[in-house]
Amino acid sequence: MFQSSMYQGTREENYGLVIKQLHALLEGESNRIANLCNASALLNQFLDRINWVGFYLMEDGELVLGPFQGLPACVRIAVGRGVCGSAVKEKKTYLVEDVHAFPGHIACDAASQSEIVVPLMKDGEIIGVLDIDSPEKSRFDETDKAKLEEFVQALIQYI
Structure with missing residues (x-):
C-alpha cells in the first residue's frame, strides 16, 4: 500500500499524499504508541536520505525515547539539551543543516x-x-519544515 513508487508528484503533493495515508492508517485507532509506531514507519518509508525517524515523548519533565525507525538511540534528553531539547524549550521547529555546528x-x-x-x-x-536525522548535510529545507509541521498537526489528533 505504501510503496515509494506512489510518490511521483511534486514534493508538496507527495507530502499531501503521505498525510492522507497517515489519516487512513490511524483513523479509528486510539492507542498512542501504536499510532506513533505507524507514523514513524510511514515517514521512514516515505523520506529518502534519512537514517533515523521517531519520537521522543515528555515524561516527568524530560524527553524519553518513543517509537522510532533506525539504530538504537539515546533514551533520555533533558529540556534545553541538544536539538530535541532545544525544540522543546523554545517551542519551535529546529532545522539544522550541520549538526556538528549545533552547540x-x-x-x-x-x-x-x-x-x-x-x-x-x-x-x-x-x-x-x-x-528526523540524515547522513547528509543540509538534507532538510523549508518545504520539509512546513510539511512535517502539517504532518505533526494531523498526527496530534490521534495521540
Missing part, C-alpha cells in the same frame, strides 16, 4: 549530519517531538 548536539548516531525536530503540541503543551 550541545547529542550524537546518538555518528553518521548523522543534519536534523529536523518538530514539537508535538497538544492543548498548548509540548507532549513530545518528531526527530
Whole structure:
C-alpha cells in the first residue's frame, strides 16, 4: 500500500499524499504508541536520505525515547539539551543543516549530519517531538519544515 513508487508528484503533493495515508492508517485507532509506531514507519518509508525517524515523548519533565525507525538511540534528553531539547524549550521547529555546528548536539548516531525536530503540541503543551536525522548535510529545507509541521498537526489528533 505504501510503496515509494506512489510518490511521483511534486514534493508538496507527495507530502499531501503521505498525510492522507497517515489519516487512513490511524483513523479509528486510539492507542498512542501504536499510532506513533505507524507514523514513524510511514515517514521512514516515505523520506529518502534519512537514517533515523521517531519520537521522543515528555515524561516527568524530560524527553524519553518513543517509537522510532533506525539504530538504537539515546533514551533520555533533558529540556534545553541538544536539538530535541532545544525544540522543546523554545517551542519551535529546529532545522539544522550541520549538526556538528549545533552547540550541545547529542550524537546518538555518528553518521548523522543534519536534523529536523518538530514539537508535538497538544492543548498548548509540548507532549513530545518528531526527530528526523540524515547522513547528509543540509538534507532538510523549508518545504520539509512546513510539511512535517502539517504532518505533526494531523498526527496530534490521534495521540
